[in-house]
């Protein structure tokens with residue numbers, strides 16, 4: 001079970017809802033992924049305008065917990081405003097804080113992320129900040145009271161996979177709240193790697209939405225995350241410098 005604040009989830013895959021070729025493919029991919037949590041940018045929702053197209057319209061929203069995110073925010077103030085708008089429109093009190101500090105790399109602004117997180121925690125939100133793989137910043141976000149930490153594997157939409165495995169494992173080792181690896185996952189192997197490192201979950205979008213076959217890739221990601229988690233729980237073997245026979249001959253009379 002993945003526990004975030006007062007919420008519990010069966011699946012450890014958090015899926016984004018944007019960029020799919022069409023809404024039918026989006027629905028099929030979401031269904032087959034078996035995710036419990038769907039994230040979406042609040043600014044893309046026409047929350048107060050029912051006549052506008054709704055990009056979640058094909059999805060059976062009863063089945064999922066919706067995790068609104070503050071994508072598009074450049075400052076803490078904007079992120080807080082977006083989060084409040086989401087809550088006021090009846091969405092759950094969970095919020096993924098995303099404050100972008102650089103539009104070329106889409107890397108988060110650490111100072112504004114801290115400020116927004118602090119403010120939203122004071123307001124009673126369940127807060128999941130998206131952060132870089134900075135170990136100290138991750139610790140500070142946890143100390144503020146964040147309910148989960150979401151370090152990026154690599155820049156959003158880059159599909160580069162895990163750039164700094166060491167930092168990610170430091171973040172995972174020091175954390176006492178769930179660590180969800182968010183952004184930059186390119187393939188099922190990347191997702192498995194994150195889970196094998198001990199991440200509690202993976203949030204991804206582009207690797208599925210932009211795949212040649214998004215539905216098949218959503219299925220692959222589900223299996224990859226399950227496999228990575230199982231492998232982590234099972235405990236991998238130590239790496240040795242030298243060989244060690246797989247069929248030991250010790251105690252056997254062999255020539």
Ligand SMILES: CC(=O)[C@@H](O)[C@H](O)COP(=O)(O)O
Nearest residue numbers: 016156157183184204205206
């Ligand atoms: C959907 C969402 O929240 C993105 O901002 C997220 O970070 C996913 O990134 P990828 O598209 O790289 O998986």
